[in-house]
Amino acid sequence: MTTLTEADAVDGLRDALGLLKDREQVAERLLVSSAKHSFDPDKELDWDAPFEEGKWFWPPELVSLYGTPMWQRMSEEQRILLSQHEAAALASLGIWFELILMQLLVRHIYDKAATSAHVRYALTEIEDECRHSKMFARLIARGDAPWYPVSRAHQNLGRLFKTISTTPGSFTATLLGEEVLDWMQRLTFPDERVQPLVRGVTRIHVVEEARHVRYAREELRRQMVTAPRWSQEFTRVTSGEFARVFSVAFVNPEVYTNVGLDRREAVAQVRASGHRREVMQTGAKRLTDFLDDIGVLRGVGRRLWRSSGLLA
Helix, strand or coil: CCCCCHHHHHCCCEECCEECCCHHHHHHHHHHHHHHCCCCHHHHCCCCCCCCCCCECCCHHHCCCCCCHHHHHCCHHHHHHHHHHHHHHHHHHHHHHHHHHHHHHHHHHCCCCCCCHHHHHHHHHHHHHHHHHHHHHHHHHHCCCCCCCCCHHHHHHHHHHHHHCCHHHHHHHHHHHHHHHHHHHHHHCCCCCECHHHHHHHHHHHHHHHHHHHHHHHHHHHHHHHCCHHHHHHHHHHHHHHHHHHHHHCCCCHHHHHCCCCHHHHHHHHHHCHHHHHHHHHHHHHHHHHHHHCCCCCHHHHHHHHHHCCCC
């Protein structure tokens, strides 16, 4: 297989999804959208309003134990409390992930022309992610649930990934972290059963993340056409392993202990839950279909994605 340059990719090169788009034109459109549709969460959201009694912090169908025997035994109050802790755990995971993403974006643009629209948009996205991380941290601090850091093992795996990741691997991991949560948040922000503050946070995140997904998808398409074969294969394997880490870290098991549940039993029931498996695979389907189309889900990488539970 011949390795093609980025110039070739712009000059009429196609992948399974059609012609690759000009990198600068994509970035210019995203910069215009950023100027029109960016938010300051500190000003946009009412952080002082009290939480509303009886409202959820995450849609119940998206809570990990939903539909399990343990869920059936829980009181409504305990179910809502679990939704609050899971929302805090997901916000904590989001902060961890966005810190990784910001570092990967800086690496991506390190040797590129600072005057290009592509680099200017990457810097704009880093600004967005800084605001998102602060917004998630403030949401956690606003409630009664604690910050839920990922395990030490996952912290160290994150450090390793940041060190060894290639550009296509970085953008694949970016999409994994963004698209599953994005699907859940698109169900959350219009849901009137959910606390207004949580709905406001997810609305801001959905609007701004749509640009980040577009940027990452277009760049990953280009990378999977122009990168050397070894880099493409490395991306397939590392993305599959990252999917495995992501699926395990998605809900911190400490949430069960903190709401008075047996942690071991809760984890076992979540793993056995057909509903939970369907939720995670549905949340990932748009991404896995895309990755399949552009050649990421092949060989060992595909088997790793299947073992993560995100791919049927």
